[in-house]
Amino acid sequence: MSLTWHIVRKDITRLRWVILLWVVALAGEMTLASLQATLDVEGHTLFYMAAWTFGNVFIPVIGYGLVMGLQDDDPVTEGDSFWMTRPITGGRLLSAKALLLALLCLLPAVISVPFWLGHDFGLGALRQSSLHVLWRQVLISLLAVPFAVISSSGAKFVTNTLVGMVAVLGLWLLYRLVAGGGPTPIPDPVLVSRGWLILAIWVFAAGAAALNQYYRHRTRRSVALLVTAAFACLAVSLWWDRGVPAALAAGTARRAEPVLIEVAARAGAHISRDGHTVRIISVIPDFSRTIVLEVSESEPESSATYPASLSENPDAPHPQEHYLLVSQDDGRAMTAEVTRNPEELHADRVRYFRSTLVFNPYRDLPGNVPSNMAPWIAGAVLVKVEGRDAALFRLADPPARKDGKP
Amino acid sequence: MNVIETHQLSRRYGKADALHGLDLTVPTGSIFAFIGANGAGKTTTIKVLMNLLEPTGGIARVLGVDSRKLGPRQREKIGYVSENQKLPDWMTVRQLLDYCRPFYPTWDRDLEAKLLKQFELPPDRRIRQLSRGMMMKAALLSSLPYRPKLLVLDEPFSGLDPLVRDEFVRGMLEVSQQSEWTIFISSHDINEVEQLADRVGLIDAGRMQFAEPIDALMGRFRRVDVTLGNAEPRLESPPPGWLEVERMGNHVRFVDSQFSGESFESYRSGRFPDADVVPAPMKLREIFVTLAKSRRVQVAPAGA
Numbered sequence A: 001m002s003l004t005w006h007i008v009r010k011d012i013t014r015l016r017w018v019i020l021l022w023v024v025a026l027a028g029e030m031t032l033a034s035l036q037a038t039l040d041v042e043g044h045t046l047f048y049m050a051a052w053t054f055g056n057v058f059i060p061v062i063g064y065g066l067v068m069g070l071q072d073d074d075p076v077t078e079g080d081s082f083w084m085t086r087p088i089t090g091g092r093l094l095s096a097k098a099l100l101l102a103l104l105c106l107l108p109a110v111i112s113v114p115f116w117l118g119h120d121f122g123l124g125a126l127r128q129s130s131l132h133v134l135w136r137q138v139l140i141s142l143l144a145v146p147f148a149v150i151s152s153s154g155a156k157f158v159t160n161t162l163v164g165m166v167a168v169l170g171l172w173l174l175y176r177l178v179a180g181g182g183p184t185p186i187p188d189p190v191l192v193s194r195g196w197l198i199l200a201i202w203v204f205a206a207g208a209a210a211l212n213q214y215y216r217h218r219t220r221r222s223v224a225l226l227v228t229a230a231f232a233c234l235a236v237s238l239w240w241d242r243g244v245p246a247a248l249a250a251g252t253a254r255r256a257e258p259v260l261i262e263v264a265a266r267a268g269a270h271i272s273r274d275g276h277t278v279r280i281i282s283v284i285p286d287f288s289r290t291i292v293l294e295v296s297e298s299e300p301e302s303s304a305t306y307p308a309s310l311s312e313n314p315d316a317p318h319p320q321e322h323y324l325l326v327s328q329d330d331g332r333a334m335t336a337e338v339t340r341n342p343e344e345l346h347a348d349r350v351r352y353f354r355s356t357l358v359f360n361p362y363r364d365l366p367g368n369v370p371s372n373m374a375p376w377i378a379g380a381v382l383v384k385v386e387g388r389d390a391a392l393f394r395l396a397d398p399p400a401r402k403d404g405k406p
Numbered sequence B: 001m002n003v004i005e006t007h008q009l010s011r012r013y014g015k016a017d018a019l020h021g022l023d024l025t026v027p028t029g030s031i032f033a034f035i036g037a038n039g040a041g042k043t044t045t046i047k048v049l050m051n052l053l054e055p056t057g058g059i060a061r062v063l064g065v066d067s068r069k070l071g072p073r074q075r076e077k078i079g080y081v082s083e084n085q086k087l088p089d090w091m092t093v094r095q096l097l098d099y100c101r102p103f104y105p106t107w108d109r110d111l112e113a114k115l116l117k118q119f120e121l122p123p124d125r126r127i128r129q130l131s132r133g134m135m136m137k138a139a140l141l142s143s144l145p146y147r148p149k150l151l152v153l154d155e156p157f158s159g160l161d162p163l164v165r166d167e168f169v170r171g172m173l174e175v176s177q178q179s180e181w182t183i184f185i186s187s188h189d190i191n192e193v194e195q196l197a198d199r200v201g202l203i204d205a206g207r208m209q210f211a212e213p214i215d216a217l218m219g220r221f222r223r224v225d226v227t228l229g230n231a232e233p234r235l236e237s238p239p240p241g242w243l244e245v246e247r248m249g250n251h252v253r254f255v256d257s258q259f260s261g262e263s264f265e266s267y268r269s270g271r272f273p274d275a276d277v278v279p280a281p282m283k284l285r286e287i288f289v290t291l292a293k294s295r296r297v298q299v300a301p302a303g304a
Helices: A002-036 A045-072 A090-118 A123-149 A154-179 A188-215 A219-239 A246-255 B042-049 B093-103 B109-119 B132-141 B162-176 B214-220 B261-270 B284-303
Strands: A261-264 A270-274 A277-283 A290-296 A321-328 A334-339 A381-386 B002-013 B016-027 B031-035 B057-062 B078-082 B150-154 B182-187 B199-204 B207-213 B222-227 B242-248 B251-256 B276-281
Touching (some): A002 A045, A002 B093, A045 A090, A090 A188, A123 A154, A123 A219, A154 A219, B002 B182, B016 B182, B016 B199, B093 B109, B093 B132, B109 B162
Parallel strands (some): B031 B199
Antiparallel strands (some): A321 A334, B002 B057, B199 B207
16 A cells, blocks of 8 residues: 555656646635625626636646546556556556545545635535535546546547547537437436436446556557447437336435525625615535526516515515525426425425526526526525525516517 | 576567567576667567567566566566656656655665766756666666666667766676676667677567577687688588678688587588688677678568
């Protein structure tokens, strides 16, 4: 084990400046999120775009490159790498690399903890947020590892990655070609099982390629394996039509019960009110990105029919605690509601946002969710508004538009 | 006991054969010069021996172990320096030594310090900033302090100036004075290793032409100058050991690769009865040039 750590220390020494850059970037991302939480999204579009790019492009790219950085010093392709001529087995090297990779996957969560604590995250929120951040880096690593182990240098890694991207594009076009243009809805259980199956195939292929490279150095075999896996993923996405097995589904359902995360709006959120519009800009706990929830009923034509829920209502029961729930019904429509009863929020199909967004339930309902929003909807966000002027209101049944459209 | 043994060793790259049934034996304690032209198969042989390549046929045994099963225990006793080796060039010389040290239980820090001083390497300079000669010295430095039983050097002198070469050799001699070891050194130039080696092997087109002690080799090669008398010499069907047979007027010249007192007397009396026959020892380089030329002559008709 000491020799394994010896290799880990060597890699940390070599990558120290890149790791430091990554740490600074991660801390910067959270700083930007803190700033976002205090800014008006409409007045700071450029800032938001920059922050989004920083958080969604820059940091993942560094995280991706770090995986190659790990491998670059000890290539496992056929050849006379330095380590191969020394008393270092493939197993020991693999252990060292896996250990450091695991530490790097944990690093974003470790760095984020002080930030989360500063925003009053509870234990549940910390766990949820840590898992999310960990999952993000694990996914990035799962993509990077196969390319890293078949590349003898950083330049080849970049080339192989580009080739991989082109291949994925090709597979996507092939998918569209074979699947046809008809919008045949695929049941959720099938989509879920396809997703898990594809993930399992890729994990297996990446693991097998890594083992093959570390122990046998047969790059062509690994490439063949990865190409086969890619086509297997394509086949699954085209033809796999079984849902999640009942036993597994039950287990999944138990695990996938909505975890409603509470964020004290006062901790970092900015709440403003303009007429009948309440705007809550907050930081959601799964990571440091900002969520902007704009709940409005400011349409003059509808104000008469709409509950005057946004008005001051000092007589409302429990005025100090209100919850805003945003949920997605079928991938196209969205509803939002505010309730005082957390039990009501444990409904099916509850989703939450993981990105900066501006959501106007009146404008966007019922079938006009901005297309760039949908990919980010993956859970439920619960914003707990304490003692502020977001009074009880309900938007589950939005008013009809004046032009008669739903 | 032999440190290296190969039997019918073959290695193929696609359809091209790099090694054809190579048989090689390197006794313990020898300094074996593995000579061959560029592309003859030297590096491939070494890579197979070091388990950096798998053979496609035959077997290689290093330190008594199948080369495909070389593990940490064997590698702790093997030093390897190659002109193509990729060192971790971001490290300083000191970092390289610090990194290598824990992997070798027999690492001798005193010897390390002595060699570091002898090689005049700047310990705090990054390897990528070193000249080629210094880089090779750094590679050797990281392969000597654990006193390997076997040191494998693949074209270590290629491109080095004589001064650096001497330092390199002195470094090896420093260790050889303190322990018995075997050196397997490949080169395309016999001059580079002539002073160092006690055994020599020639590889050509993936086949071992011969491997024997240098003394024996030099003892059996003679350049023979014949000044003919009145009698006509018998030059038809020369023995297979004669190479580069040429006649210019009343002079005949050839190389006898199987020279011995008996054979000399035999052909002097039988083929050149009335001639002045003078056998002269050859330098190692001349022997190799002769062998290379004779190989070319043999190959030429097939390629013509």
